[in-house]
Amino acid sequence: MKLFYGPGACSIGIHLILEELGIPFETQAVSTRDGSVHKPDYLAINPKAKVPALLRDDGTVLTEFPVIAWWLAKSHPEAKLIPTDLEGEARTLEWLDYLCGTVHPQGFTRQFRPGNFGKDEADHPRVVAQGKAMSEKYLALIEGRIAGDPWLLASGYSVADAALFFLARWCVGPLGIALPPKIAKHYEAMKARPAVQRAVARETA
Missing domain, CATH: 3.40.30.10 (Glutaredoxin)
Incomplete structure (x- = not known):
């Protein structure tokens, strides 16, 4: 592949x-x-x-x-990167869809590519600020719905955690957004995995 x-x-x-x-x-x-x-x-x-x-x-x-x-x-x-029961698989897909289909394009893309949301460069700072505020709101929601410790699902590590990782990586990297405690713990746990390294x-x- x-x-x-x-x-x-x-x-x-x-x-x-x-x-x-x-x-x-x-x-x-x-x-x-x-x-x-x-x-x-x-x-x-x-x-x-x-x-x-x-x-x-x-x-x-x-x-x-x-x-x-x-x-x-x-x-x-x-x-064992996705639960085998129907409910667990559905919850994994739910996380993947939200993280990749909402949080990424709505909150983070506004900060990386403000031109996609406002053609006038004078509007770009407003778009970036809006994206940051949206991202922080999304992160708070995610923080409150983390079911595992430290993983997203109570059943343990899954492919959904890979999606949260790239978002958290952007926060602590180029965007400088503080991570809530549970997401910060998740990010550190991800960085400790040999595959991630x-x-x-x-x-x-």
């Missing part, structure tokens, strides 16, 4: 899941900053011009973080 990822992007979550599985895979970096996501060779892989994208061994491609995370977990049940080292080398 081959993971197409963006340095510093949400795709670090899929990267660390692949490391958790311990299966052979390759990586290729693409970026919105240098325009490589819009080049013909990558658009042939993912016409959506975004990351992550996973080129599977059969030559087919999966896109969208929640779908890739779910497929990897279900394809390797021995890794390998993924981060590979992307920052």
